[in-house]
Amino acid sequence: MHTNSTFFLQTGHTQSPLLYLAPMEDITDPSFRFIAKEYGADVLITEFISSDELVANIARTSKKFTIFEHERPVGIQIYGHKKDAMVYAAQLVADANPDFIDINWGCPMKKIVKRFAGAGMLRNLPLMLEITEAVVKSVSIPVTVKTRLGWDENSIVIHQLTPQLQNTGIKALTVHARTREQLYSGNADWNHLRMLKENKSIQIPIIGNGDIIDEISAYNLLNYSKVDALMIGRASIGKPWIFKHIRHFLDTGTLLPAPDTKERVDLCIRHLQKAIEWKGEQRAVHEMRKQYLKYFKELPDFQSIKKLLVTEENPLHLIRTLQILAEMHDNFIYSA
């Protein structure tokens, strides 16, 4: 475990900042985190974990905070709206020895915000600050926060909120540059990230998130806002090499070619095998089905082989089908 929180800024790279894999429910389980790490994600975070469900000792929820040595630095993300439950959850997950705990004050889902959890807490800042401070004080490892700009465009609170969050003792702040009302639509407004970095009273690292889709957008966000680190979510699904490609671009100014079919197939097979280790054969086979289209969507005649991939139950047959796909399309050139 890291004994201090400087890893939030240490890159091991001369020019470019840390690249975080965004926490994503039902996506960033250990199998996807393994693949993302292999392809250059510097910091991993679990999907969000309900503090209320941890209090209720629900086995399925407790499994979500399993982390592995190869993942470090890795954070466990918790959410909730009750101070006692959040403190309990923080202490419980701290025993799993993550490098940090991340508090989710940004989830926009209706069922979450209606109970003032996630982004719902953007409408109750005093309670957000009280819970954050209680969590910080309850554990000896670094605590970070991930949030949005505000509830809606008429209540952008991030500029007053960030210094207050800093005072609670958090070690870094991720800002998804959208409001709760935007959900995932419209554009992330990177102006706010830039304004946060221009505010000299803010010392904690700001991790910029929202709409990084490739090397160029990563460069643009970094260059425009000067955030300390970048977090990438949706663009990594079906394109986990995005981390390696962004790192390469930031370091050299040149673009790497998109992986060929063989590399994608090898990656899919490893992803499937890791998923089987994590959730068992049947669930892994079923949940991987949505991934294939993302990995191979550019292939001209993918529809016919897709049918085989999404109906096959036997992992060995699946692997064979994927290998045939690699043989059939060894010369295909992908754009991304």
Ligand SMILES: Cc1cc2nc3c(=O)[nH]c(=O)nc-3n(C[C@H](O)[C@H](O)[C@H](O)COP(=O)(O)O)c2cc1C
């Ligand atoms: C399927 C999905 C699940 C998500 N789950 C979480 C989550 O568990 N915790 C969280 O903080 N954000 C979650 N998010 C939000 C992402 O972490 C990220 O903030 C958002 O997608 C914007 O970044 P992007 O433009 O790089 O995707 C989720 C997003 C998606 C698309």
